[in-house]
Amino acid sequence: MSRMRDALPGRQVEWVEGWGRAAGAAGYVYRPTNVGQIREVLELARSRGVPVVLRGAGRSYGDAALLAEAVVLDLSEMNRILGWDASNGVAQVEPGVTFHDLWRSVLADGWWPEVVTGTMTPTLGGGLAMNVHGKNNWTRGTLGEHCLELTMLLPSGELRTVTPETDGELFHAVIGGFGQLGVIVGARVRLKRVHSGRLEVHAVAAQDLATMLRLADDAKNRWEYVVGWIDAFASGGRSGRGLLHFANHVKADEDPAAQESLRAEAQDLPARLAGVVPKALLWRFLKPLTNRPGMRLINAVKFRLGSTIGNDKRYRQTLAEFSFLLDYVPNWERVYLPGGLIQHQSFVPVAEAEGVFARQLELCRRAGLPSFLAVLKRHRPDPFLLTHAVDGFSLALDFPVTASNRDRLWRLVADLAEPVVEAGGRFYPAKDAALPGELYRATFRDGQLERFAAIKERTDPGRLLRSALADRLLLP
Amino acid sequence: MTRRFAHALVIGASSGIGEALARHLASEGTRVALVARRGERLAEIAGDINRAAGEERALTFAHDVCHRDEVPVLLQEIARALGGLDLVIYSSGVGHPVSFTEYSTDKDVDMIEVNLLGAMAWLNPTAERFWRLQQGTIVGIGSVAGDRGRSGAPAYNTSKAALHTYLEALRNRVGRRGVKVVTVKPGFVDTPMVADFKNLPMVVSADRAAAIILRKAGRGVSTAYVPARWRLVSLVVRSIPSFIFKYLKV
Structure with missing residues (x-):
């Protein structure tokens, strides 16, 4: 019986909001700095029967990184650029690295992110989870199109590295997958050459x-x-x-x-x-x-x-x-x-x-x-x-x-x-x-939602990972 | 009717003022969790509420406030089930009749357990939560009986006086971060607790009391006498010197 479980520590409670500040909720916020700590948080949440919502910089306007009374896995402090190859413009980043962190690190070498959002404050982990775009969407596509490799931690504790070649189905579902399939703990992204600032x-x-x-x-x-x-x-x-x-x-x-x-x-x-x-x-x-x-x-x-x-x-x-x-x-x-x-x-x-x-x-x-x-x-x-x-x-x-x-x-x-x-x-x-879920779902007419649900069932059968947005639009 | 609170918890919601508060809140559109020992009675009340609302607006959680170790996890479970929490009302209370010559430690301990320690068990984690969130309203149902030590109800008066002091202290802790703590001091309210007393003055219905309490809670006042004229009565009663008060049969 759930009542026999221990409570989550009350000191973790924080008010968490979307960037637009029209949506907010209380949550039990954890800010891990490495994969081991993320595993511990996932296990804690599972043992308490509490869902986990993933959060980066909190720059989604609405409720993408919110879930009332859930464990909030805030990855903004897992923010190291682990590798940078200035010869080919490829960076290995942790999920909490922001666009700001990235461009400031690489610009002097003559590189710039292929895709940036209208604010430099979002994290790349969040950006990949929501597959953000910029003002060059026609020419350069979305952020996900410049991701070469993802490392994700599944709710089971398994660490899995995916590329479009090794597991195209999962790769193309995790990117833009609302953070519902696993925790992105690392990404290899390709940047573009620039000759002037x-x-x-x-x-x-x-x-x-x-x-x-x-x-x-x-x-x-x-x-x-x-x-x-x-x-x-x-x-x-x-x-x-x-x-x-x-x-x-x-x-x-x-x-x-x-x-x-x-x-x-x-x-x-x-x-x-x-x-x-x-x-x-x-x-x-x-x-x-x-x-x-x-x-x-x-x-x-x-x-x-x-x-x-x-x-x-x-x-x-x-x-x-x-x-x-x-x-x-x-x-x-x-x-x-x-x-x-x-x-x-x-x-x-x-x-x-x-x-x-x-x-x-x-x-x-x-x-x-x-x-x-x-x-x-x-x-x-x-x-x-x-x-x-x-x-x-x-x-x-x-x-x-x-x-x-x-x-x-x-x-x-x-x-x-x-x-x-x-x-x-x-x-x-x-x-x-604010979008009604049925209208969002009505825009997918070729079984995409069913395929996504099937992948969710494989990677997170216990539905540990949730968000208010996903509950409303994607997996009601 | 305008909704003052989105998510509320009423402890002691199976009868009296607590039940009336739960019904009132739900009628305003508040999602409300009902806590009390008698699960079946709670289910009846919640059934009424939800039928009238046409949706699941009331949730029930059977719990004995003497089981204080259950509270931290239950409070989190309730907040999760409601989808948030911005009002917590502690309304559980017991007033055992004691005769003038009776000194029953069992009865006294029971009243302290339910009226005071239960409140502390629920409102401590609530206060910690609201302090961190810098928002929320706590309401404790005390009593005008707590304003004076009367010969007829030593432990009941003590339990309510202690509750008032505890609530004041909570207010002084969390009030500085925008959290409201409201001490409610009802006079005579037509509830099972006063059913055996005859010819009580200024009795109001539980429904009327609940309406007043929610209005005061919405405004976040510090102390609310219910109805307000009890403030004057209490002022008079409190100003009677002890050497006179001890001879009065009140």
Whole structure:
């Protein structure tokens, strides 16, 4: 009888949140630094009959790294780069190594991660578990496509090393597998050669959604990075208007100061805005504007500037400046407190994208819940079992959560998702907090979920590894 | 009705104020765990609640508060079953009738066990948890009887006075991290405990008492007399000098 078991140590209890801070739960947090300690934690949890949720930097917006009252296996302190071969750009990393740790270690040798997220703070273990992508998804795919080898600890205690060649099925299921099949304890990742620490950026404005999509599509083979920002407050003929940024790595012969720009310090984001305002305080200035009139104004001004003096401009930015926009204002997520924020990102095939996104923007406006930040990207399919990508576009929508809008917002997310399912689209679970499970599952029509469940049954038959996200979307 | 708490635990939920609190919480939409010795009675109450709610909103855990060693693991099990925990109410209480000339150590020990030691067993791990999480509300059901040592109920008065002091001390520990500790001092509430007493003044129903307690808990007040007019009564009673009080038949 469970009551005869011992309790977990009360001193391990912590409040654990998603990055958006709209989802949180108490858990028994352990921060192991080696495989032996992970084994002990798994065994402790099993002996107490308590599930385990895996966690990296906690940078998933929603509930990917949460489970109420579970043992939280936080791998952020298992963060050593165990090997680095500057001749071929291959790194052997522990799961808690962050994008930040990685790029700072390798840039001086002329390498940069093939794929980075919009913030440099996530861990590679978490990034692989959710198979994250960046602004170069069309040209470079997802993070998982640049992983050569994974070492994972199964809940049974067995350590297993897998590559696409030795066990392709497991490899392609673990990556993007929500951390449900085993604990990634090591990975070998391939980086890309860069000759400069700067990118050539081209900024253009688009007056409506159709133009946004066309420009992004036209740019996808000429520019490695393609990202669009949409003013979700604009309506009527201007609905979907926005700004696009394309970027390519600067070639060796194009940058006389290339060597200097490859120093990690040259990439540091400025600590002050315009040399005056400490950026650590910036979120406090933004907070009074984080409401509908304030964000409408910010979006309108941003578009106005970007479509006039900023339109059709070419300039250079450091890799960090262009890649890590979300780090530009430290603690920006706090502007959404106390309710926090959620993000909904849907992926829609090219032919359907304009119709679906126009409908989504309209649904938001009609619900009185326009997205405060809307981001467009171009994508292509990848070989992973639970892939979120399609040959098409994605639209990511940020929403503030308040006590009074929470129920309406969750209903809106369901409404936003329906046309995506009908169009044969997908959703990005790494960011999700509110998607109804049946809509997520409806996007997998070729037995992928059944295959995943079968692999789960082999690697974790006792269902020791769980998460709130997986319980909701994947394995209810 | 607005939900004040998402996940609540009521210890002593099989009758009286505890049962009324559990029913009230559930009617507001709170997921509630019911703890008491009588598992069958708990199942009946939970059955009522869940039928009315149309979902499994009440969970039951049979437990004797004298079995203090069971508490740490049971508290974790309950939090897991509920999916969280933000309100814990200790409502278990026993008041054995004792005559003016009776000195029964067995009865006294039983009252201390249930009214005080059980509360400590449940609220210590609760306080540790809430301290770490920097959130949560603890409610202890004391009594106006704990405000004075009356000749008619030495151990009962002592158990409640000690509970009040314990709750005050907890509040002074965890209050600084945002945790609320509410000492509830009901007057006469129409519960099985007072069924044998006739002509009691200012009696309120358990249902009414529960509504007041939850309102006070939601606000996180330090001490709540239930109903509020007992504060005045208590003030008068506490201000009577001992040399007079000892002659009073209260």
